[in-house]
Amino acid sequence: MIGKTLTVHGHLSGREDLVIDGRVEGDIELIENRLTIGAGGHVQGEKGVKAREIVVFGSVNGDLEATERIEIKKNAKVVGNLRSARFVIEDEAYFKGNIDTIRTEPKVAAAAAAGASAKPVPQPAPAPAPSPLAAVAEPINSPAQPSLIQGAREGQRR
Amino acid sequence: MFERLTHTASKSSAGNHTPEYALGARRSYAFETITRRLVEQPCQHVLDFGGLNQPNLDFFSKFGHRLYSEDLLRSIDTFFTPDEIDRRQIEPSRLEQFLDESLDFPDQSTDAALCWDVLQFVPPVLCGAIVERLFRILAPDAYILAYFHPETGPQKTCAHLCRIVDGKTLMMRPRGAQRMIQPFNNRAIERIFQRFRTVKFFLTRDHLREVIVQR
Numbered sequence: 001m002i003g004k005t006l007t008v009h010g011h012l013s014g015r016e017d018l019v020i021d022g023r024v025e026g027d028i029e030l031i032e033n034r035l036t037i038g039a040g041g042h043v044q045g046e047k048g049v050k051a052r053e054i055v056v057f058g059s060v061n062g063d064l065e066a067t068e069r070i071e072i073k074k075n076a077k078v079v080g081n082l083r084s085a086r087f088v089i090e091d092e093a094y095f096k097g098n099i100d101t102i103r104t105e106p107k108v109a110a111a112a113a114a115g116a117s118a119k120p121v122p123q124p125a126p127a128p129a130p131s132p133l134a135a136v137a138e139p140i141n142s143p144a145q146p147s148l149i150q151g152a153r154e155g156q157r158r
Numbered sequence: 159m160f161e162r163l164t165h166t167a168s169k170s171s172a173g174n175h176t177p178e179y180a181l182g183a184r185r186s187y188a189f190e191t192i193t194r195r196l197v198e199q200p201c202q203h204v205l206d207f208g209g210l211n212q213p214n215l216d217f218f219s220k221f222g223h224r225l226y227s228e229d230l231l232r233s234i235d236t237f238f239t240p241d242e243i244d245r246r247q248i249e250p251s252r253l254e255q256f257l258d259e260s261l262d263f264p265d266q267s268t269d270a271a272l273c274w275d276v277l278q279f280v281p282p283v284l285c286g287a288i289v290e291r292l293f294r295i296l297a298p299d300a301y302i303l304a305y306f307h308p309e310t311g312p313q314k315t316c317a318h319l320c321r322i323v324d325g326k327t328l329m330m331r332p333r334g335a336q337r338m339i340q341p342f343n344n345r346a347i348e349r350i351f352q353r354f355r356t357v358k359f360f361l362t363r364d365h366l367r368e369v370i371v372q373r
Contacts (some may be wrong), residue, residue: 072210078262091319095210096228096260101219 187370190326190359202269217322263295273304273318279337296373308365
């Protein structure tokens, strides 16, 4: 743990969980572990922070990358880009930056791919995937639906 | 205003009043139009200026879009002094610095900007500059979604947190302190987006104007 009165300048890396309540000016790498930035903690990194799991109660100025998940708690402040498989964002957290979701390959598909290289197995025909449009498939101003629109006007082409 | 709509009841043939939506939720035809496009075209770069929240992030991630999120009003409050905002005059260099910090994207690199009702709470000099910058960074055919409150409403009101419920429904609730609201009539809205190709209005029962602007 880095306590409230501590300031660290430089790169931090290791293989144990870390809680920061002080100030870290540098990059942090805890690839297999959890990093918690406490309510009074501040991290400012050039390349940013990499960990298995990152939980922010305090403030961060720099990019965050987590293999499992990033949590930004209420009243936390993060300016930087996020990259993870999962995000948990609480209301009233301040965030500014891009968010990239890491797509994890489904285990079944991965196993099928691995099996296919060893022995070809006939695959059942895949069921048709539900259209993502299903949620928005109704036409606008559909007479069957009560419409909130009283009028629509299109501006002139400029 | 939004609350008024959320309690709107439709009278069924039996004479019972049935709420149209869950408390706080409203259907948005403008948002629905944007959603259609976002569903059809994967891997879009979407800018959300209403601040990050979990439902919006989940919604855009589900379709594989890349989301840039910022609470523009909070950024303005942090960057500019109350004096700069009250005087309604901002040094051009300060303005440029703010835009470079908040909207620093390559030209024509983004596909949609969700402004919600934010633009009405931005000082006029800043509002024009933000729209101008959006014109620069949005790709051709990209959309802006913006909401404008009725001109006859109060001078001060709260901005709203807009949470996406599904492809056509939003949950809108007041957030933060009340702010001065800039009145926009339809002509003023068209004028501020005059460089854009089209401005499409969706008028609602509560006179909120939902606007889709196409680059």
